[in-house]
Amino acid sequence: MKSRDKVQVTSDRGMLRLRWTYIDKRQSLNLGLENTRINRTYANGIARQIAEDIRCGEYDVTKNKYRPKLIGNSGLNCSELFDKFTTYKQHDLGISPRSVETRYIPLSRALNKWLDMPAHEVTKDHARHFMSIQSEHVTADTAKARIGLLGSCWKWAIQEELLATDNPWVGLRVALKPQPTQRVKPFNREEIKAILSEFRNNRYYSHYSDFVIFLFGVGCRFGEAAGLLWKHIADDFQTVWIGESVSRGYRKSTKTGKARTIVLSPNVQSMLKARYERLKPNLEDLVFPSPQGLPICDRSFRRRAWKTVLIKCGIEYRKPYAIRHSAVSHALASGADPISVAEQSGHDKRVMLESYAHVIQPQSVFIEF
Incomplete structure (x- = not known):
């Protein structure tokens, strides 16, 4: 030959x-x-x-x-197969370590606990039972996302000839109905003033004062503000470019994968200008670093500074996401154009209108003849 x-x-x-x-x-x-x-x-x-x-x-x-007589039976149980899929996603598709930590590893553990069986033996009934268990232990959205990931995993395994069975996860996600959730309560103007005042004067957490002013004044996501560099701010401090985000120390694109330029209010402009003149930073420096000079960690900020300040102010606890929600809600309630607010805040326009329609002040939109 x-x-x-x-x-x-x-x-x-x-x-x-x-x-x-x-x-x-x-x-x-x-x-x-x-x-x-x-x-x-x-x-x-x-x-x-x-x-x-x-x-x-x-x-x-x-x-x-x-094909080997045992094709589709490589001896892998469900969690082992999913771990191989995770490795493939990391190496070939470049998913972030943060996604692996928060989405893939917890699902692998769930498989090891509730679906510890050879992957090629999983039937539709097994898949439904696992989905039912997930619905009891995690939110409907998380359960839906996990079933979607498993469907992708089995599809990949079949293409790679690690499995020779039908995909038991296909069509299951539609059965998961999202649970109704209570709307996030935005901070009112008095609460916002109290929060900003407490951060400015707090003995331990005044370092975060400008950061919180920026979040309330711009309505961007926490990671977008934490990853902001001085080179992203216009020389005249009138606009800021948002195209990157930092989460758990990893820099990546924004949640939507799109960049945007935000026009800043006079108060935020003044804060940034004063901060720049005081720090005299390089363009590659973080605008709002942690006390250690690193990107601000949302988990540490939430557990220490944020929680403490709300208690000091006597304000009902809400997660830091409520800052963004408040900024958008007040902008719309004040008559700002919803499309412009969506573009500036980085919201999907359809989702934003569905989520914030209740705060938009009704008014006549038709001209008189």
């Missing part, structure tokens, strides 16, 4: 794969087997079978003849 016709046994991300040429076209076959000594010996046997069939004119173009 010519060298170009040789059936090669290769390893792809730790899994065995065969490669060869048939009628001048490159062919490949994922065996669904770990790259171990025993499995490699088995793969060499399949490679010899393919080569012999090509030579004798008995080649199976469907490749079914050469």
